[in-house]
Amino acid sequence: MNYERVFAKIDLDAVEHNIRLIREKIPAATKLALVVKADAYGHGAVVLAHTFESFADYFAVAEMKEAVELRRSGIRRPILILGYTSPALYEKALDYDITLTVFQPDRIRMLSALAVERGKRARVHFAVDTGMSRIGWEVSERSADEVAEAARLPGIEAEGIFSHFATADEADKTLSLEQRAEFDRFLSMLAARGIFLPVKHLDNSAGILEFDRYDDMVRAGIVIYGLYPSQTVRAELGEHFPLHPAMELISHISHIKTLAPHHSISYGATYVTDHTIRVATIPVGYADGYPRALSGKGEVLVHGRRCPILGRICMDQMMVDVSAVPEAKVEDKVVLVGVDGDERISVEEVADMACSFSYEWVCGVSRRVPRVYFRGGAPCRTISYLEAEDMSVFEST
Numbered sequence: 001m002n003y004e005r006v007f008a009k010i011d012l013d014a015v016e017h018n019i020r021l022i023r024e025k026i027p028a029a030t031k032l033a034l035v036v037k038a039d040a041y042g043h044g045a046v047v048l049a050h051t052f053e054s055f056a057d058y059f060a061v062a063e064m065k066e067a068v069e070l071r072r073s074g075i076r077r078p079i080l081i082l083g084y085t086s087p088a089l090y091e092k093a094l095d096y097d098i099t100l101t102v103f104q105p106d107r108i109r110m111l112s113a114l115a116v117e118r119g120k121r122a123r124v125h126f127a128v129d130t131g132m133s134r135i136g137w138e139v140s141e142r143s144a145d146e147v148a149e150a151a152r153l154p155g156i157e158a159e160g161i162f163s164h165f166a167t168a169d170e171a172d173k174t175l176s177l178e179q180r181a182e183f184d185r186f187l188s189m190l191a192a193r194g195i196f197l198p199v200k201h202l203d204n205s206a207g208i209l210e211f212d213r214y215d216d217m218v219r220a221g222i223v224i225y226g227l228y229p230s231q232t233v234r235a236e237l238g239e240h241f242p243l244h245p246a247m248e249l250i251s252h253i254s255h256i257k258t259l260a261p262h263h264s265i266s267y268g269a270t271y272v273t274d275h276t277i278r279v280a281t282i283p284v285g286y287a288d289g290y291p292r293a294l295s296g297k298g299e300v301l302v303h304g305r306r307c308p309i310l311g312r313i314c315m316d317q318m319m320v321d322v323s324a325v326p327e328a329k330v331e332d333k334v335v336l337v338g339v340d341g342d343e344r345i346s347v348e349e350v351a352d353m354a355c356s357f358s359y360e361w362v363c364g365v366s367r368r369v370p371r372v373y374f375r376g377g378a379p380c381r382t383i384s385y386l387e388a389e390d391m392s393v394f395e396s397t
Helices: 012-025 037-041 045-051 064-072 087-096 105-118 141-151 174-192 205-210 231-237 347-353 358-363
Strands: 006-011 031-035 058-061 079-081 100-102 122-129 156-162 199-201 217-220 247-252 255-259 277-282 299-302 305-310 318-321 333-340 343-345 371-375 378-383
Touching: 006 012, 012 031, 012 045, 012 205, 012 217, 012 371, 031 199, 037 045, 037 064, 037 358, 045 064, 045 378, 058 064, 064 079, 064 087, 079 100, 087 105, 087 122, 100 105, 105 122, 105 141, 105 156, 122 141, 122 174, 141 156, 141 174, 156 174, 199 217, 205 217, 205 231, 277 333, 299 318, 299 343, 305 343, 333 347, 347 358
Parallel strands: 006 371, 031 058, 031 217, 058 079, 100 122, 122 156, 156 199
Antiparallel strands: 006 247, 247 333, 255 277, 277 318, 299 305, 299 333, 305 318, 333 343, 371 378
């Protein structure tokens, strides 16, 4: 493959392994929604959706642009937007056959009117708030009346209903069990009103791993990328549910120098040498998504050995101590997250050290970092977001 300043290595075999593990755990009749919001948690939504469309019954995203991107790329599976969609985007939802989450009576009436006017059916899933306090109808008789009315509106295809676990990734499952009971109670209220929605779903990634009761569908997010929802889940289930991390972050050495004592390194001169050391510059910084919070405490892998970061991480570069790697030279591989020899630096390690967590870290790998996809240990495709941008709108006419 060509030289890249830094790239995210995405192992498609790892993603497939993780999806198959999930598919084996849930009943054959249970639908599987692959959550590819936030550009598939930084892994590249279009490539992953096309690669694994045959495994998915649904794809789930957060907003309209993400949904339209998948449709325009040729994805034909149902696409569910999990959050709020403005009425200004309802026409686009109808044009691209996007399934909307609804939870406000006035909005669904507007959607109904537009669907009737356009001679189309608007697919919707109703959101129910069982304890997350984010979006959704509260569990009440009044809400059940409103959902029943909405489900019968002309032009509306009431396809599903869902809620979301707030603490399924924690050791105490009390709230999760209460949420399950509330969800079931609301479904019973709807049944009493003659409403039976075909696609019910509550389980997120943690719910899939932690529980054995599922509804008509589950939503697999962070787990398909080989990351556990929390360290608690990893400790409880990692041995029996071995996920394979899909992303590595890899760069190269751009410069090597030897510094005598009393030389300062990087902004603020926060590191000053007290002995002669060999310093390598790595062309990666916080603009690529590598946390500045790891300044002076993070490590990278060079020739399978851990090398400490020296001083502050810059926007586009960082310096590391390679004194223990005398064979290191310019353009040698540097692993910031991933495996090199017998050593591993995990996403969780880097995220924890930065007072963050795995979800935020993978989503934060910036768009200027190319995604290089691997199958069978070999690169099969590269997506460079900056090179793919259509800048024709700025060309002079």
